[in-house]
Amino acid sequence: MGIALFFLGQALLWGVPSWASEEAEALCAQTACYTIHWGKHNWADAQENCKSNGGNLVTMKSQEEALHVQDLLAKLPRREAGPEGQARLWIGLHREKGKCYQQHQLLKGFSWASGGEETSYTGWLREPRETCTSRRCVSLHRNSTAPSSPGLGWADGPCSGSSARVQGYLCKFSFQGMCRQLALAGPGSVTYTTPFGLNNASLAAVPFGSLAAVSCEGQAPGPFLVCTAQEGGGFAWNSPGPLCASPRHGCAYSNGGCQHQCLELAGGSFRCACRAGYRLGGDLLSCSPVDYCSARPCQGLCLGRPGGFECRCPAGYALAGDGVSCGDVDECLGEPCQGSCLNTAGGFACTCPPGYEPAGPGGRQCRDLDECAQGAPCAQLCANTPGSFLCACRPGYQRGPDGASCRDVDECLGEPCQERCVNQPGSYQCLCPPGWALAPNGVSCLSGSSPTTAGSAAPSPSLRPPGEEEPTAGGGQPPDTHPATESPAPRSDPTTRAQPGGAEPSTLQPAAVSRAAGVGEPMMKPDADQATDGPKLLLYYILGSLVVILLLMAFALGLLIYRKRKAKKEKRKARSATDNYCWVLEQAEKKAVDNDYR
Template sequence: MATLRPLLLLLLLAWHSRGEDVDVLCADSACYTLHRNEGSWKSAQERCRNNGGNLAAVGSASEAARLRGLLATARWAGPAWLGLALPKGHCVQPQELLRGFSWVAGGEPGNFSEWASEPAVTCVSARCVALRPPGPHGPGGWADRACRSPLPAFLCKFSFQGMCGLLPLAGRGTVTYQTPFGVRSAHLAAAPFGTLAEVECDSGRDSAFAVCKGPLAGGGFAWHPPGPLCPVTCGQHNGGCQQRCLDGPGESPRCACHPGYVLAADMASCVPEDSCHPNPCQGSCRALPGGFECGCEPGYALAADGRGCSDVDECESGPCQHQCHNIPGGFQCQCQPGYRPAGPAGRHCVDVDECAHPHSCPQLCINIPGSFRCACRPGFQRQPGGDFCQDVDECLRDPCPGACRNFLGGYECLCPPGSLWDGDGHGCSPGEAITNSIPQSSSSIPQSSGITSQSSSIIPQSSSIIPQLQSIPQTSGIPRTTRIPWTTSIPRTLGVPTAGLGAGSDEHSAHGPRLLLYYIVGSLVAILLLLAFALVLVACRRRAAKKEKPPAKNAADNYCWVPEQPEGRGERR
């Protein structure tokens, strides 16, 4: 009697809020109810929340199938509110799965939707969603409407930690389940945690009660007391037991199982004994009638004892092209330096083109299997112990008959006037002489009184012949100057010092005609300078002659001398 007092108290608490007779479906860890009450979306949500739930949320195809099954069992063909809504001031998002709507229960939006028709695009009015069952109008699904508009039904969802199966009965009787969310039903395939079961036995005895409790020590949920209720003797329907029924003097019938089986949570059914709990295998365990069978994960093999697992060395079969590294449960292929993995599971190796990467080499890069090699362009050479290329000074080998000019990557010969470059620019050959002289001109020096000066023409010559001043005009009364030689030389271009690496030069683009032109212009400038110097020297001498003092005059300077006459006639006139 003491055991029944808490059960009676729980029954009174459940009856305190009398439940309504609605259609209910319980599966997994949730129960769904269909309420045939007309109202708006807001009033339906309040009804569900008052009982500890929310308007139903649908997060998967299996959950949608349960709701359709509930409507079909209840033979309900009209729409019913769901827990999907769009608040006022929020906009419909046609690109999103839920179109901007959200579940009133919260949580992640999920990746499931079942729109029967696209919702109206709006940002100013609240919109709510109803479930429309399949029928003549179409396959059914979600449809939006104004939240204030009334609907004749709504669907609630209640979540629980777990479920109990049907309460087992030994004899005939009727079970009525009072759920924690206020619904009484005699047709439940599973009862949620906290459900009170009231049993009326056909034998006319007092009513019996049981509560779904859990979780148990071994996991799961079960009725307390476990049943079977409405006890009878083992002679009636085997006492309600599946396999064996045991009774004794003064004891109620109890159920038992054959060897290899154990009683289920309902204490009436029998299930195969779980020989895999605890797991006797290193890998997986599969229960068999009267025993078990061990298995191993891929990459492992069952040991000789039938329980352990040992690693399989896959590298023994040579699955990799280069190197194979065995790891627990598998293997890894590795490539040699200069190669990269390719193909399925990286078992093959292909060469890496290091030359495809910039700055691999300073000048030329040559890819070779597994590596690469740097080289220099013609006219450069690698430095010992370094990776850079330095210009080769070819002029040090004296490859030209005359002057030589070095530049980055090569050299060229500087040919004297009258010679021509060879085709490769590395030699000179005799050619048609090019006259580079100034036409002869005679210049006279102004004559002074009683003085006659003559100037011989100065003939400059080009090429390497040094121009000379032939003569200086002589003037009476001035000390005579003999030939004064004046020599000058035309600078000869020597080889340009080798430039260091990195200093770019375009001098190699110069051609023979340009250098010949430089020689001609240089010769003309030298000749003009010589002419100017000779003119300045003559002018200076003339100025010095003018400054000399004239001889003193005497009285006879005012007379003219006549030839002498014979003395006999001498008569002055």
């Protein structure tokens, strides 16, 4: 009784709500109550009225909420609509100034007064106005001329002023739960006072915290009941029933006020009972499902069932024989992986061998990993292979011990050149002595000296003793060179130089003359006995040269006479031919030749 008086005092302290003088209707379902209020208000005042009583202008974020609002509007008489059967009521959807129209969004840039822009339901009658310069508010349009279809829809417009023509607004109040409507065991009436200040006698569901005033026929007003939360879950009235019961009525009047069963007792009394799987509430009238899962009997998920419960296990587990425990399922028995399968608690993991990576749905397949495309594992050339890769080197290099690096091959170790060999990165180069040219094969040396005359100063390559290298600048040998042979430079027969025009040969300079070598002919090595036969060979060469010169002069003279007789216009200078090649004699040979001429 003390609790009832406390709530009664609270109801008196609430006083008259700001819209108590207005006609209002309410509908409560599940965890929310929806109310409708008539009167001309701007959007901001309507939202303030709802908020001052613990709610907000109504939201319609789902089809379910839209149906609740539709059921509420269906309870209204047609007289509440306007002259054309139209009714416009504010809802909690608005767009602030500076926030623009968003065509791709369901709410078109609008947001709910209770917070959040998420929604799975929209009911636009037409596209909102595309503006950012003014605040826009949404009203719910209802066409009462079509009873079978209320014709509900959203439309935006100004939030205040004479153009904001609405007939009322809708509020929404959220609660933890609901109590059922009281059923009396005898004649009487019940009036409910909700926490948001609404007095109503026809609520099918009464929100938590509401006060119920019972008036039994022929009795003083009372008792006063409060909708409270029960310890085992659910909501029920705090005072036991039955209410307004009398022996003369028993269970005959409104089932004695019982929700399930009314049991007649001796002396005209009775009591309420519940069906299997339900328990009697604190008011001794209502019945609520027994929560068998409150004791947590299942290792996995517990589902309440009429008269019992059912256990279920999460994915990767199976229900054990006791119907309560859950055991791990070894998914690897079904060979779900292309590679290796590792069973884990409640699942499994697929792994791939080295050189492969997971692919496909859930990583159950394996595909080759292209190591060559990741981090350049090889120094030069890389070839991808299934599950691995191979490294290779360019010509002139060989793989190192690690199989990935490349090191230069010293081709000169095999003595590929006739004279000198110079190793280079990945290759090599052959060199020839001064006066000699590299043959087209890139290995041999060819005579590279050109024809000279007596007046020319072109030096000839000097002879070197066997095994002696030609000195270089600084007295050393070119770096990184490899001698292919140790033989001296080739020598040939000595000769004299003839003066052009058939003149006597000039004083001969001791020289060693090589034999005429054709182009492309490799140079020959001289014999060691040629140094002792020099004077004799020189005499033969002089006599032979004189004969050749005389023959040439005779031929030239005959040719000249022939031309003068035929054309008398051309002249030709006499030419003398000398041997193209000569060798400079050593100092000892030169002295011997000079002595012979003396």
